[in-house]
Structures are given as C-alpha cells and as structure tokens.
Amino acid sequence: MAAAANDAQAKLRGLTDEYTKLQQEQQTLIVAQQRLNAQKTENEGVKKEFENLKDGESIYKLVGPILLKQEKFEADSTVKGRLDFIDKEIGRLEDEIKESNTKMDDIKDKIMATQQAQPAQ
Template identity: 85%
Template sequence: MATVAADPQGNLRKLTDEYTKLQQEQQKLIVSQQRLTAQKTENEGVKKEFERLKDGESIYKLVGPVLLKQEKFEADSTVKGRLDFIDKEIARLENEINESNTKMDDIKEQIMATQTSAQPAQ
C-alpha cells in the first residue's frame, strides 16, 4: 500500500483502467452468453419438432446447397449433443461473468479506498 500514498492519482488511473478492461471483457462474455442462449432456444425447438415426427417421416439436413436425408436417431443425437455442449458453455460463461463481477467489486472498493486516502492529502 506504500504506492497508494506515494502516487494516489497514478494508482487511481491504474485501477480505473483495470476496471474498464474488466467491463469490456465482461461485455464480450455477455454477448457470447446471449448468442449461446439463442442457439439453445433454436435447438430446443428442433428437438420438439423431432418429438412430433411420426415413425417413417423423413428428416433432411442442409449441407451447403444440398439437402441430405438423415436418420431420426442420428439427427436427434446430434441435437442432444449440441444442447449438452451449449449448456456446458453457458455454465462456463456464467462462472466467468461471476468471477468478473467479483474482481470488479474488489477494484471498486480499491478505487473508493484510494479516493478516500487521497482526499486528506489534498
């Protein structure tokens, strides 16, 4: 804490820059989380459509400009695998966002402490 007393303005700038960087990183995480949530919703809709299919109905998968016939169990397992992956990624992003919030709260406290300690010196 000796650097706080020696240069409170420099320390304040450093903390503010670090806080801003964390905010930007957190915003990227939130955008990724929103994208994954949209993909999850889309895949859940596909899964529901698969459940409504009767035996013998065909499923086609778009590969480039071509529709390829696909077995129901194969298509269903692909969608389930995608949903599992998306759920894991959403959970990972939630953890990263929570960690980021904790770091940001710590830096906020440091900024307030630095501002408080710098005021009597002025």
C-alpha cells in the same frame, strides 16, 4: 506531499483502467452468453419438432447447397449433443461472469479506498 498525491492519482488511474478493461471483457462474455441462449432456444425447438415426427417421416440436413436425408436417431442425437455442449458453455460463461463481478467489486473497493486516502485539496 505532491509526490504522494501523484502516486495516488497514478494508482487511481491504473485501477480505473483495469476496471474498464474488466467491464469490456464482461460485456463480451454477456454477448457470447446471449448468443448461446439463442442457439439453445433454436435447438430446443428442433428437438420438439423431432418429437412430433411420426415414424417414417423424413428428416433432411442442409450441407452446403444440398439437402441430405438423415435418420431420425442420428439427427436427434446430434441435437442432444449440441444442447449438452451449449449448456456446458453457458455454465462456463456464467462462472466467468461471476468471477469478473468479484474482480470488479474488489477493484471498486480499492478505488474507493484510494480516493478516501487522498488528502483534501
């Protein structure tokens, strides 16, 4: 009986450790997603500013300590490219978070089953 209880405890510890690890990984994914959402908002603001520019107005790009003049179409296409990339990354992270939630739910079910299978002490 004691060996079975020890095996159940070891299994429970392993599942709990795995669950904790998944929680930490998910938290990292959520932080990355929040950072990307902030970048998306910033780039959408830049895109709107570009739309408000009149023909002939200048756009400057900060490169190190220097401001370089940039053509509007070039700057606009750079921002659109960034937004496309950010959207794809946000989608990828959302998929990873969903997958992580599924794994965590599975482990939670295994933990509950293991606890219920233990004999009362």
